[in-house]
Amino acid sequence: MDRSMVDLWVGLFVAVGIGALLFLALKAGNVDSIIKSEGYSVSAEFDNIGGLKAKAPVKSAGVIVGRVSSVNFSNQSLRAVVKLDLDERFQFPKDSSASILTAGLLGDQFVGIDPGGSLENLVEGDRLRITQSAIVLEKVIGQFLYGKMSETNSD
């Protein structure tokens, strides 16, 4: 094989390799994670966050509107503080509420935002006042059993 053919093949190889990287980045990965979209950050306090982790999606009406940026414990309020990064394309009233929900029966947990009725919108650094904690399966089962037992005792 003469030299020009070798050059051609190597050029093709490099092009295919870079093409494969682009394919991975654009088709397999999410493009949003490369270009950090502008957004604003709000926080919410929960009594119990269950298995919520950083990077979990924040959804409203089922649409992903942001991501959980950090999960922390507050020594003052003795509750969990969850920071949410919301996309600036989406605006919510100031009195919106946050709840921790589960995707499917055994799926990952995410934060759901239910819009309120206020005329003002949430801005950077705001805190969501109304929150609903994660449903802990053990507690639900415990309450159910307790209810059953008191039912049978009263018979």
Add this chain to the structure above:
Amino acid sequence: MTLITRILSKIGSATVDAVWTLGTASVFIFRVLSRSAIVLRRPRLLVAEMHFAGVLSLVIIIVSGLFVGLVLGLQGYETLKRYGSTGAVGTLVALSLVRELGPVVSALLFASRAGSAITAEIGIMKTTEQLSAMEMMAVDPHARVVAPMFWGGFLSMPLLAAIFSAMGIIGGYLITVVVIGVDSGAFWSQMQASVDFHHDILNGVIKSIVFGAAVSSIAVYEGYASVPTAEGVSRAVTRTVVTSALAVLALDFVLTAFMFTGVH
């Protein structure tokens, strides 16, 4: 008593030998790196080595990537079917390929396809005294022979790993979406929702760069240090493949422990 002392001295000499080899290899690689400017002065040498290490490895990388993807898709589908979440098969295929299988399997294939050939070529050049002849002509074999081979392998490896991963994802798509009939939208959207560019794809590329450096270093060193006989070269080739495989797997464990564990 003599048996115990003999065993102890065996262990001791083996340890000293290993440290000795590590030192010689480090000095050798450092010498090659310090004389790598030739790669920039004469890029043709590099292009020829990339053709040898990269282009000629393409067929095995593409075919194995495709089959690994097909198997992952099939196995993942069979397992996920029980939980009614077959849409997640795209996530499973993409994450296992991009994080682990892409860099590791392509590095193992690269070591046996290109690494062994590099060792054999340098070993035979040494056996037939071509390297000594070069030195006699005041041509530095580190720069003229070894450096382009090292850089050719080093630069080819990340590209090969990316091609492997991409082919694997295409293979997974073919078997689950086209053949079995998983929803195409769920396949891609769930994959895109869970594959992160920085955390998954970039870390996979970093892995393949580290593996490329390790395999290329081992291949050129084993060739250069081989005993200049037919038997010596054949032993050197075997050592290249075995050492590369062990090094890749051990490095993979260390890198995975750094990259994908803990709170993030």
